[in-house]
Amino acid sequence: MTSALPLVAVGMLLLATGLIGFYGLRISRTTSDFFVASRTVQPVWNASAISGEYLSAGTFLGLSGLVLLSGAEAFWFPVGYAAGYLLVLLFVAGPLRRSGAYTIPDFVQARLDSLAARRVTSVLVLVIGWLYVVPQLHGAALVITTVAPVPPWVGSVGVAAVVSAVVAAGGMRSVTFVQAFQFWVKLTALAIPVVFLLVVLGGQDLALDPAQVFPPEAGPRSYDTYTTASLLLALLLGTIGLPHVLVRFYTSPDGVSARWTTVVVIGMISVFYMVSSTMGLVARVVAPDLAAPGVADTVALVLPARLVPGLGGELLSALVIAGAFAAFLGTSSGLVVSLAGVVSQDLFGGTVRSFRWSAVACTLVPLAFALVTIPQGLVTSVGTVFVFAASALSPTILLGVWWRRLTARGAIAGMVVGSALCAGALLVTSALGPGDGLARSLLAQPAAWTIPLATATTVVVSLRDRRGPQPRTDRFLRRLHVPERAPER
């Protein structure tokens, strides 16, 4: 694949992204525009933007790669990501919108009236956000090498440059438009090739042996109960702790519309995941030779050219590649907006100028990390971030919304215990390398014990805290749960 078409497609995507970002720049003038788009974003745009930001390299390329590599087990990731949004809807969407907080640290500080709790939260948010950007940059490195004869770092650096430029230039408003646009790019860039592939496959007389292509030992019968349950728990709760999810609710006008926006998001990402899963099933039929670590994640890029001959296949490949870059850009820019918001508010008092510099800094750190680390499977790397977020932040956020006895000391203790245990388990796992047995499963999928331990720590320390909950707790909680005065929409 050395034709110019993919480069043209990526160039057009970057041009469109730049134009939309520039258009956003012209209409964002105030500090509030920069941070939350002044809350004038229409619900469908907002839902598209949330979906555009949520669908990352992990599910655009990584899902079909992992289906090919390890079988039906891979479907747990998109199922968990979608179900994670269901838990966001059930427990935090409305209340967090009403909290008036821009970011997770803002919420923790307002809820607990504690600067120390805010600082701990900010550090964890930064770690989670950076870890989440790294696989996006790895994905860009992977794709660029299949497109052009350049070294992998060109892809990572290119994506990082575009992201920091767009975010620094336009803030939240332009990012909202960019991401809404990129959701539709991602969906069409995967859906059109999948339809073509299915039509081509349907027209062929495949001598398909299901027992070989879809062997039962790679299918649902092979699942390990503990690993599955622990992974699912992490994916379900992890979404609540992701840095870029909360700020999105702030762009809805009120709690009710924040809830409906979330329902639309669940529909949109579900459709995308079904399309991406179809790509994975097609990959097992057509490209079993690509089932090797490191190569498998490129299968979505390679399939169109294999099945559709000539120019048509090249055009479809170019489309998938443009969609992949939309995935890297969309997720990274959403994360960088949230992280830059946290850094600029925590360190520099939240001015527009400091937001711009923070955006650049928040892209450089994960870029450096991406350049010195070796890419793992994209979908599992993203999954690991969910495990960490679910252990570190989700208990504090959930208890903060629903439990009035939560104290700052309890929250800090829970966050420290959850993040330390989870990071420890994951580091030991990567140091030991692959292995089997119950102890290894416990370490490789720690969510099933780190989340309960973090929650228990938070509860016990809060209850034993002689200072008790901060005095304005009842008033704050009422604000979270009582519907706004204005009539519904």
Added chain:
Amino acid sequence: MSSDEAPPRVVVRSTDDPASDPAAATGPGEGAPSGSGAPRGAQASGPDDASEPAAVYARSLARAQLRLALACVVSFLAVVTLLTVTMSAVPTLGDVHVLGVPLPWLLHAYGFYPVIAAFALVFALAAARNERRFRALVEDE
């Protein structure tokens, strides 16, 4: 719950509203603070404030929403478990093929999303109904 107490007002404004949050000050969610002009910083969580009917309703609304969310998550997990056991433990399903793909694979690839979407829809409707009920109670006073 009729009473002849003073008309309650919904308290949604927090005194710790960050000053760095200019947009929120004019947001639709802001009601006037209750308690006949309790000064800011007076930490108006005293017993008088908490025993107002509006505050009682607000607490019962929060409890109702939590019950609803927990009921949804428990039944969702039950359906997920059922679906997972079906696709992984019923051996005969593996013999059924649709377009060459075994049924358990298809169930896992596509079967969960309609469930998730259905629960999302049901919850959003029920949560809105809880809030309408609360609003009716508060306005009835």
